[in-house]
Amino acid sequence: MWQVRLGIVLVVAAAAFAAPHRHRLHRQTSIVVHGMAEGPDGRLWLAARDGLYTFSGLHFQKEIDRPTDALRFVGFTSDGSLWLGGRDGLLRRRGNAWETLVSGDIAAMAVVGSRVLIKTETLLEVDESGGVRSFEDTPRGDLLPDAAGDVYFVGGDLRVHRYSRQLRRVEPLAALGGYLHVLPAPGGGYWAAYDRRADLVDGGTVLLRLSRGVAPGGLRTG
Missing domain, CATH: 2.130.10.10 (YVTN repeat-like/Quinoprotein amine dehydrogenase)
Structure with a gap:
């Protein structure tokens, strides 16, 4: 909210x-x-x-x-x-x-x-x-639509789920879990975050991982 x-x-x-x-x-x-x-x-x-x-x-x-x-x-x-x-x-x-x-x-x-x-x-x-x-799915937080009208949310299993507007069904997107927040990415895929980590995920693959205090490539920001 x-x-x-x-x-x-x-x-x-x-x-x-x-x-x-x-x-x-x-x-x-x-x-x-x-x-x-x-x-x-x-x-x-x-x-x-x-x-x-x-x-x-x-x-x-x-x-x-x-x-x-x-x-x-x-x-x-x-x-x-x-x-x-x-x-x-x-x-x-x-x-x-x-x-x-x-x-x-x-x-x-x-x-x-x-x-x-x-x-x-x-x-x-x-x-x-x-x-x-x-x-059957129970969202933990917000329901967030992307530009195509599909809706993303984190389920009770701490995995990212997506409601398909075209198919009218809900499915978990990948085996990755432990997330508390999700946000559809403008270029496709989604950002999923937990505590000190945020992952950019597309097609079940983590394309980019950001950690608090660590810049992309593993360099510490201080």
């Missing part, structure tokens, strides 16, 4: 008030954000500690039409539906109507195309029809 102060993160273009190619910092330090997503209308939607907000590029607006303030995650599926996750479950808004599709605490969430992956006591896949599918 990450939290940020909007005054640090939201640096946006204000063309009507600033010179070309200049940026203006819009401070709103009272909003503590847990998750954000861009909506179909181009606005930024923010799941905050005290509710749901939108940001137009110039102004913040707290959304009055919301079923709960206990929000951690926000996202949009390909049909334009708004999805919220938090202590009160997984909720979806279609048109002006809200519905709860999964009850209970949502500890992690990722939206990929027409499906939403969530972490409750196990890993669940929810599609646009409202159908819920359960997997």
Whole structure:
């Protein structure tokens, strides 16, 4: 779970008030954000500690039409539906109507195309029809999608697992284990970390290993 102060993160273009190619910092330090997503209308939607907000590029607006303030995650599926996750479950808004599709605490969430992956006591896949599918895998932390829409997470066995968007199944990526964190790499593969070590892995092979205090090639940084 990450939290940020909007005054640090939201640096946006204000063309009507600033010179070309200049940026203006819009401070709103009272909003503590847990998750954000861009909506179909181009606005930024923010799941905050005290509710749901939108940001137009110039102004913040707290959304009055919301079923709960206990929000951690926000996202949009390909049909334009708004999805919220938090202590009160997984909720979806279609048109002006809200519905709860999964009850209970949502500890992690990722939206990929027409499906939403969530972490409750196990890993669940929810599609646009409202159908819920359960997997045996139990993620330890965040659910992190890559550019292709596949979702990475560390399982209870401390191995990196990947949900394939195309195949709609979860599989461990390699016999390597002992990891606590994973992050998809922009060029393919993923970074996996544990304590003082971080590995860049692709195709089951460690391409690069970084250790705290040791530079690539084994030279100590001091």
